[in-house]
Amino acid sequence: MDQVKTTAASADGRDQVFAALAERFQDRFTRSEAVRRQHGHTTTSIANQPPEAVVFARSTQEVSEIVRICASQNVPVIPFGTGSSLEGHLNAPFGGVSIDLSGLDQIVAVNVEDQDCTVGAGVTRKTLNAHLRDTGLFFPVDPGADASIGGMTGTRASGTNAVRYGTMKDNVLGLTVVLADGEIIKTGGRARKSSTGYDLTRLFVGSEGTLGIVTEITLKLHGIPEEIAAGVCPFDSIEGACQAVIATIQCGIPVARIELLDAPQVAACNAYSKLELTETPTLFIELHGTKAYVEEQAELFGAIASEYGGGDFSWSTRPEERTKLWQARHDAYWAAQALKPGWEVLSTDACVPISRLADCVTATAEDIVASNLLAPIVGHVGDGNFHLSLLVNPEDAGMVERGKALVSRIAHRAIEMGGTCSGEHGIGQGKLKYLEHEHGKGAVDLMRRIKMAIDPAGIMNPGKMPG
Amino acid sequence: MDQVKTTAASADGRDQVFAALAERFQDRFTRSEAVRRQHGHTTTSIANQPPEAVVFARSTQEVSEIVRICASQNVPVIPFGTGSSLEGHLNAPFGGVSIDLSGLDQIVAVNVEDQDCTVGAGVTRKTLNAHLRDTGLFFPVDPGADASIGGMTGTRASGTNAVRYGTMKDNVLGLTVVLADGEIIKTGGRARKSSTGYDLTRLFVGSEGTLGIVTEITLKLHGIPEEIAAGVCPFDSIEGACQAVIATIQCGIPVARIELLDAPQVAACNAYSKLELTETPTLFIELHGTKAYVEEQAELFGAIASEYGGGDFSWSTRPEERTKLWQARHDAYWAAQALKPGWEVLSTDACVPISRLADCVTATAEDIVASNLLAPIVGHVGDGNFHLSLLVNPEDAGMVERGKALVSRIAHRAIEMGGTCSGEHGIGQGKLKYLEHEHGKGAVDLMRRIKMAIDPAGIMNPGKMPG
Numbered sequence: 001m002d003q004v005k006t007t008a009a010s011a012d013g014r015d016q017v018f019a020a021l022a023e024r025f026q027d028r029f030t031r032s033e034a035v036r037r038q039h040g041h042t043t044t045s046i047a048n049q050p051p052e053a054v055v056f057a058r059s060t061q062e063v064s065e066i067v068r069i070c071a072s073q074n075v076p077v078i079p080f081g082t083g084s085s086l087e088g089h090l091n092a093p094f095g096g097v098s099i100d101l102s103g104l105d106q107i108v109a110v111n112v113e114d115q116d117c118t119v120g121a122g123v124t125r126k127t128l129n130a131h132l133r134d135t136g137l138f139f140p141v142d143p144g145a146d147a148s149i150g151g152m153t154g155t156r157a158s159g160t161n162a163v164r165y166g167t168m169k170d171n172v173l174g175l176t177v178v179l180a181d182g183e184i185i186k187t188g189g190r191a192r193k194s195s196t197g198y199d200l201t202r203l204f205v206g207s208e209g210t211l212g213i214v215t216e217i218t219l220k221l222h223g224i225p226e227e228i229a230a231g232v233c234p235f236d237s238i239e240g241a242c243q244a245v246i247a248t249i250q251c252g253i254p255v256a257r258i259e260l261l262d263a264p265q266v267a268a269c270n271a272y273s274k275l276e277l278t279e280t281p282t283l284f285i286e287l288h289g290t291k292a293y294v295e296e297q298a299e300l301f302g303a304i305a306s307e308y309g310g311g312d313f314s315w316s317t318r319p320e321e322r323t324k325l326w327q328a329r330h331d332a333y334w335a336a337q338a339l340k341p342g343w344e345v346l347s348t349d350a351c352v353p354i355s356r357l358a359d360c361v362t363a364t365a366e367d368i369v370a371s372n373l374l375a376p377i378v379g380h381v382g383d384g385n386f387h388l389s390l391l392v393n394p395e396d397a398g399m400v401e402r403g404k405a406l407v408s409r410i411a412h413r414a415i416e417m418g419g420t421c422s423g424e425h426g427i428g429q430g431k432l433k434y435l436e437h438e439h440g441k442g443a444v445d446l447m448r449r450i451k452m453a454i455d456p457a458g459i460m461n462p463g464k465m466p467g
Numbered sequence: 468m469d470q471v472k473t474t475a476a477s478a479d480g481r482d483q484v485f486a487a488l489a490e491r492f493q494d495r496f497t498r499s500e501a502v503r504r505q506h507g508h509t510t511t512s513i514a515n516q517p518p519e520a521v522v523f524a525r526s527t528q529e530v531s532e533i534v535r536i537c538a539s540q541n542v543p544v545i546p547f548g549t550g551s552s553l554e555g556h557l558n559a560p561f562g563g564v565s566i567d568l569s570g571l572d573q574i575v576a577v578n579v580e581d582q583d584c585t586v587g588a589g590v591t592r593k594t595l596n597a598h599l600r601d602t603g604l605f606f607p608v609d610p611g612a613d614a615s616i617g618g619m620t621g622t623r624a625s626g627t628n629a630v631r632y633g634t635m636k637d638n639v640l641g642l643t644v645v646l647a648d649g650e651i652i653k654t655g656g657r658a659r660k661s662s663t664g665y666d667l668t669r670l671f672v673g674s675e676g677t678l679g680i681v682t683e684i685t686l687k688l689h690g691i692p693e694e695i696a697a698g699v700c701p702f703d704s705i706e707g708a709c710q711a712v713i714a715t716i717q718c719g720i721p722v723a724r725i726e727l728l729d730a731p732q733v734a735a736c737n738a739y740s741k742l743e744l745t746e747t748p749t750l751f752i753e754l755h756g757t758k759a760y761v762e763e764q765a766e767l768f769g770a771i772a773s774e775y776g777g778g779d780f781s782w783s784t785r786p787e788e789r790t791k792l793w794q795a796r797h798d799a800y801w802a803a804q805a806l807k808p809g810w811e812v813l814s815t816d817a818c819v820p821i822s823r824l825a826d827c828v829t830a831t832a833e834d835i836v837a838s839n840l841l842a843p844i845v846g847h848v849g850d851g852n853f854h855l856s857l858l859v860n861p862e863d864a865g866m867v868e869r870g871k872a873l874v875s876r877i878a879h880r881a882i883e884m885g886g887t888c889s890g891e892h893g894i895g896q897g898k899l900k901y902l903e904h905e906h907g908k909g910a911v912d913l914m915r916r917i918k919m920a921i922d923p924a925g926i927m928n929p930g931k932m933p934g
Contacts, residue, residue, distance in 0.1 A: 113713050113822035136717070156662040167660050169669075170637065185909035191818040192850040193634050194887035195623040195673055196894050197906050197932065198914045202636075202669035206662055223719040246580050250603070252690040252756075254721075289719075290767075293760050300757075351658040355580035383659040420661035427663050439664050442652035446921065447665045453920035454913065465664065 004451050004458055004466065013073030014095070018053055020069050021097065028056040039080050039098040041088045045344045045394070046430055049091035051078055051098035058103040060176055060184055060215040067213065068182030070097055076459050079209040081151030082124060084143075086347050087428025089155065089208055093463040101150050104215055107131050116173060116190055118218045121150025137221040140165035143424065144330050153214050155426040156206030160257040160329070163249075163382030164288065165222060167424070172205050176216035180455040190218060203450075208426055209461040211454045225288035228256070229298055230322040231315025233285065233305045234278040238262060238365070240309035241281045242358035245381050247304045249354070253297050257286040258382040259329055262365060265336065265376035265389075272335030273328035278311065283381070284329055285315070286322070329378075336376045336389035344400075346390040348407045350414035351423030354384040360417055361386055364410055371402045385423035412437065432467050471918050471925055471933065480540030481562070485520055487536050488564065495523040506547050506565040508555040512811045512861070513897055516558035518545055518565035525570040527643055527651055527682040534680065535649030537564055543926045546676040548618030549591060551610075553814050554895025556622065556675050560930040568617050571682055574598050583640060583657055585685045588617025604688040607632035610891065611797050620681050622893040623673030627724040627796070630716075630849030631755065632689060634891070639672050643683035647922040657685060670917075675893055676928040678921045692755035695723075696765055697789040698782025700752065700772045701745040705729060705832070707776035708748045709825035712848050714771045716821070720764050724753040725849040726796055729832060732803065732843035732856075739802030740795035745778065750848070751796055752782070753789070796845075803843045803856035810858045811867075815874045817881035818852040818890030827884055828853055831877055838869050852890035879904065899934045 009017075022029045030036075036050035057063045070077050076096025083090060092098065104120030107128065111117065112135050119128060126146045128139050141152060143159040151157075153175070158167035165171070174188030177200075188194075188201035204214055235241040241260055248255060260283055261269065267279045283305070287297045294317070302313040316322065328335075337345050352360045361377060364386075368375045379386030388410065392403040411421035411434045421434040436444045447466035452458075476484075489496045497503075503517035524530045537544050543563025550557060559565065571587030574595065578584065579602050586595060593613045595606050608619060610626040618624075620642070625634035632638070641655030644667075655661075655668035671681055702708040708727055715722060727750055728736065734746045750772070754764045761784070769780040783789065795802075804812050819827045828844060831853075835842045846853030855877065859870040878888035878901045888901040903911045914933035919925075 111820065111822060113717075114820040115717070116820070156666075158660055158662075162660060166637075167662075169660075169666065170633075179909075179913070183909055185913060186907055187910055189885060189887060189905070190820045191852075191881075191886040191890065192821070193625055193629060193636075193818060193852065193890050195625075195634075195891050196887050196889050196898065197902055197911070198674055198678075198917060199623075199636065199666075199669045199672065200906075200910055200913060202666045203917075206664075206666055211665075223717055225719060250580075250582070250690055252692060289760075290763060292763055293756075296757060296759055351660060353578065353581040353583070353657045354659070355578060385658075385660065414658075418656060419658040420656060420663050422663050423658065423660050424662050431663065435664055438656070439667075440653055442646075442650055443654055443667055444664070446646070446652060446667060449920045450665060450670075450917060453916045 004448050009074040014052065014075055017070055017073050017075045021053065021055055021066065024065065025055050030054050038083065039090060039100065041091045042083055044086050044347055046088040049093050051092035052095045054098045054100055056100045056103050060178065063099060063178045063213055063215050064182045064184050066097065066099055067178050067180065071181055071457065071459060074457050074459055076462050077213065078461050079150065079154065079213045081122065081148030082146065084145035084147045085151060085155055085428060086425045087430035089426060089428040089464065091429055099213065101148065101215065108216065110135060112137065114190065115221045116218060117221055118216060119149050121148060121215050121217065123149050125149060125152065132221065136224055138224050139219055140222050141168055141171055149217050149219070150214050153205055153217050154208050158424045160259060160380055162380060163258060164254055164256040169202060169205050171220045172201055172217055173220055174218040175201055175204055175214050177204055177212040177214055179212045180457065180460050188218065208428065208464055210451060210465050211460060227289060227291045227294045227317055228322060229287045229294045229315050229317045230325050231285050231298065231313055232277060232325065233283045233313040234311040235281045235283065236309035238281045238361050239358045241283055242381065244283065244305050244308040244310055246354055247308065248301055249382060251300060251304065253300055255285060255382055256288040257284065259284040260379045260381040260386070261332065262377040265332055265378050268335040268339055268376050269328050269332060272338050273331055275328055284325060332378045333389055336391065339374065340391045343391045344394050346392060346403050346407055347387065348390065348410060349385060349387045349423050349425050350410050350419060350421060351383060351385040352414050352417045352419030356417040356419065357381060357384045360414060363413060367406060367409060371406050373399070373402060373406060383423065384419065427465050429464065432464065435465070435467060471915050476541040481519065481542055484537055484540050484542045488520065488522055488533065491532065492522050497521050505550065506557060506567065508558045509550055511553050511814055513555040513558070516560050518559040519562045521565045521567055523567045523570050527645065530566060530645045530680055530682050531649045531651050533564065533566055534645050534647065538648055538924065538926060541924050541926055543929050544680065545928050546617065546621065546680045548589065548615030549613065551612035551614045552618060552622055552895060553892045554897035556893060556895040556931065558896055566680065568615065568682065575683065577602060579604065581657065582688045582690070583685060584688055585683060586616050588615060588682050588684065590616050592616060592619065599688065603691055605691050606686055607689050608635055608638055616684050616686070617681050620672055620684055621675050625891045627726060627847055629847060630725060631721055631723040636669060636672050638687045639668055639684055640687055641685040642668055642671055642681050644671055644679040644681050646679045647924065647927050655685065673893070675895065675931055677918060677932050678927060694756060694758045694761045694784055695789060696754045696761045696782050696784045697792050698752050698765065698780055699744060699792065700750045700780040701778040702748045702750065703776035705748045705828050706825045708750055709848065711750065711772050711775040711777055713821055714775065715768055716849060718767060718771065720767055722752060722849055723755040724751065726751040727846045727848040727853070728799065729844040732799055732845050735802040735806055735843050736795050736799060739805050740798055742795055751792060799845045800856055803858065806841065807858045811861050813857040813859060813870045813874055814854065815857065815877060816852060816854045816890050816892050817877050817886060817888055818850060819881050819884045819886030821851040823884040823886065824848060824851045827881060830880060834873060834876060838873050840866070840870060840873060850890065851886065894932050896931065899931065902932070902934060
């Protein structure tokens with residue numbers, strides 16, 4: 001199989017492109033180092049590889065123009081949302097132009113009866129939900145960071161309540177996409193289902209800007225539930241907590257969130273968020289529904305938990321208590337980091353069939369101890385997805401190496417257990433090396449064939465998928 | 468844009484292929500006319516175009532062998548499940564070999580804790596559900612016919628309870644696929660979510676055998692609910708029934724099925740299934756959950772219905788009553804046909820954003836009257852999807868023409884309303900002419916580029932998508 005081409009722009013060609021962009025976009029085009037660095041990878045210890053230039057676009061039409069100009073000289077283009085991705089998606093190993101989409105910030109339409117909306121790629125999930133507040137609807141996908149909807153589409157994002165509402169794969173109805181030659185296409189539509197044509201929408205969701213640039217997204221919305229309850233339940237063991245989750249899902253309790261924190265993570269959250277939780281493996285739960293149904297679900301969950309070594313299940317529907325709990329959960333990363341000020345966090349995630357979750361998390365916890373590392377674990381356990389905030393002292397090269405080796409073993413372990421090397425962070429640069437182990441050579445070759453058919457010059461976010 | 472190639476096998480090449488297949492597969496290879504005709508399109512008035520030969524395969528490996536032999540001489544291959552597709556998917560306009568997959572009938576694995584299973588493409592949905600009975604799990608996608616899981620994957624099937632449980636797009640976790648050169652690949656996996664790699668799974672789901680042959684499918688399963696209630700509610704008008712559906716979904720009532728029958732369809736069902744329903748637009752509902760929650764949902768729905776001109780909502784959790792009701796719903800097609808013995812049914816479906824459903828169904832009902840045709844309407848109204856059983860006298864060429872023109876107007880009307888020309892029947896031969904109106908030239912060109920990259924010789928079910 002041929003390898004995917006990477007770009008071969010000449011120095012002259014690049015200069016022509018930068019000059020053309022500067023003329024067309026004036027002060028919305030920059031080659032300043034600070035802006036370029038900010039548009040490379042900044043969130044984890046993956047080295048920053050800044051683009052050669054940044055353009056701030058405001059419309060699909062402008063993105064198309066930029067791509068046409070870059071394509072004329074085979075100059076790479078890299079879409080940028082808010083910069084919150086974790087695996088080096090935004091780096092520019094072959095140079096090129098970062099297209100900042102934060103100016104595509106229009107909420108184009110909200111259709112309350114149809115429970116859908118169309119937004120520009122630069123709209124963030126919090127902005128969207130603030131806009132929706134009076135409609136009785138909300139957009140559920142919540143990766144933690146206030147990411148842009150375009151970026152979330154590109155990385156197939158999910159988060160705490162994917163167990164109930166699905167991931168971006170399940171919540172995107174249609175897209176506007178700028179292709180590698182600047183052509184603008186629409187995929188999908190507003191019908192709730194369709195059996196017509198290849199599923200281009202799902203092909204672009206999760207393609208990390210390597211097949212085209214998503215500029216507009218039509219999303220499913222969901223009704224804000226009448227009642228929301230949140231609660232906490234400590235367990236004797238990770239095994240018991242995982243078994244309780246399996247039983248909960250088998251019983252059909254439609255948990256909106258069900259999150260596992262291991263003992264070190266609970267301790268970190270207690271310290272950081274001023275909680276007083278028992279420092280054992282703990283589940284955080286959220287339940288949505290009518291008042292009566294939420295009560296019934298809570299009772300049912302309490303009974304299941306106590307069967308599997310769960311302690312007291314305390315829950316509340318009071319918004320301030322719920323907010324405090326989920327704020328602590330969302331701050332888990334910062335809580336972990338606060339354990340070792342000045343150290344770096346190697347953030348990683350993996351996902352396995354839920355029957356293997358206890359094995360995988362337990363093996364990982366043992367591996368952390370054996371590696372003499374500190375790495376609190378937190379997981380979207382209803383989906384079999386867990387995260388490590390692996391703390392390393394950047395001055396200690398041995399520790400950094402042990403950390404990287406641990407991340408690699410977690411990826412391979414998850415794949416061996418029938419899972420995936422990333423449930424929600426994506427591939428970027430960081431996980432490219434696991435793609436073939438997970439999907440097999442034949443499938444990755446097919447991805448390459450698709451990439452080459454859609455982006456023959458290899459200018460769309462090169463150096464990333466499919467490798 | 469280049470057109471997709473169609474095959475160019477020579478007569479000699481074909482003879483070599485048939486001889487090689489006959490030698491390898493012995494009495495599982497046939498060129499008998501009866502078997503060939505049965506493997507072409509048989510379910511609607513689209514003309515039958517039989518393949519030149521049929522091979523009965525028993526494994527992925529055998530499918531790979533067959534495809535390799537056919538590919539060596541550019542002979543087309545067409546996968547066959549149970550023959551229940553409705554848009555001419557199985558026809559062989561360029562000749563070639565039908566690969567009958569009914570022998571891939573193994574239920575390879577059922578993982579109760581993970582609520583998933585892996586099955587051969589030839590397993591039918593009823594066989595699978597019978598097999599699952601003792602596990603407490605079920606597979607929800609139900610297109611009416613006892614279709615094969617492979618065929619349902621190929622057409623992105625859905626049906627009555629997609630409103631709650633999703634379509635095949637949402638319920639397929641992974642696939643084994645034989646590509647156009649005979650290579651076997653795996654896509655997806657058993658993790659509930661993944662953000663690694665292009666979504667090849669969704670690319671094959673709904674690709675109607677034009678990109679590869681799906682031989683094995685890993686499916687999500689769901690817990691059988693503690694309580695199931697079914698009920699019927701007559702309405703003054705289609706408009707009122709549709710408004711009640713919108714309100715039901717906005718209130719977050721997780722209806723498992725919500726089906727609209729127009730007055731002519733109710734009359735047909737009364738006659739055929741010996742029911743005594745009021746002959747006005749009517750909703751059939753099914754509710755899943757705990758006993759208390761089902762009661763609460765039923766009460767809530769009754770209140771909503773009465774706000775929108777609904778009559779008495781009578782419901783029951785007794786299995787025999789539920790079965791009778793849903794049997795009548797599933798027999799709606801036969802009930803329509805029984806109105807005019809000897810006439811043909813032109814079966815069609817379309818899907819629109821739910822806010823446009825009342826408009827679309829009302830306009831269609833008026834169009835039926837203006838066209839002097841008989842065509843009961845029934846719909847998966849929670850998804851905005853509706854079906855016509857359009858009855859035409861095959862001896863009356865004018866009526867047949869009027870029927871076809873009506874089908875075409877429905878497709879275009881649905882697209883104009885932001886919907887799709889097929890919610891669940893697919894494209895096949897019957898709806899190829901609407902593909903570009905619905906998706907636009909740019910998107911269909913992109914589909915062609917993908918098709919040519921994956922099937923460069925054009926041997927996979929040629930004459931179908933993307934055209």
